[in-house]
Amino acid sequence: MWISFKTLAFVLLSSASALASAANDGQARASQLLNADPQFRETWQKVVQKEERLPEWVMNLSGDAEQMNAVEEDGDKYLVGPLCETTQSCRSQRLIVAFAFDKKHAYALLVEVPAGLPADKSPTRHANYRFLGKPEPGMQELLKEQLRKDPNWY
Template sequence: MSFFKTLFAALILGGSAAALAADTDTQFHLNELLSSDVTYQETWRDLVEDESRLPEWVMNLSGDARPMQGLEDDGDKYLVGQLCAVQNCFNQRLYTAFTWDKDTAYALYVQLPDGLPVGHVPSQHAILRWLGEPNEAVQTLLLEQLQKDPNWY
């Protein structure tokens, strides 16, 4: 009987995570998020207004984007997305996490030097810049998104 309870609990938890992800995967892309909801606009503006020397595509979230996903970490839910500079996706990337209540945003801006020679390890030449003072858990969440890229090592 214990086996069935464990199996049932695993199916429910897995289903919840899948439902959370399914709610956002097909609905949002980071480059469309600001136009989808004024709350996201205000939250992003609050994050970047005091930052210096950010490119226009970061300020406006106007690069190329992949579908966003809902992720949970220790009970906290985030809408997580990736964006990159048009025509320079490998060298200029942004990973974001918005709290589920849309009240706070965090970001990881990743820059690689142009013309990085073949054979050089991207992770050893990258400049990582945190936006929004994310705590360690959010930093880990965003770094995991970066590390999922097969070209990142």
């Protein structure tokens, strides 16, 4: 089957605008980005390729994800959202992901809390924080702010 250049361009542009619209409407999820657009996958691979000892769900952005939001940092727009391996594991491990709208940059904050931490203990005081993608201080704060928005994070 032969597809004309115009048809191909239309399909690609429609897909990109649909993803952008979904992102603006809060419909995009971190767990769907790598399959939605090869550029997201390429950018994410650059972030994780030199990192050591990352769980597979972080490497592949797979798992349970909430809707992402459009956020601005230092004049640039990002899609930002949380991801966990499973809903149950969110208390002990989670990832906050930020992708630039142009898909050229990605950053993340991996948060790990000791398993079995009693409910009366504050996870913020016992968590280990690991930044991925070498974010500048402003981006680090944006990622931490997204974490603090979680009502179960105190």
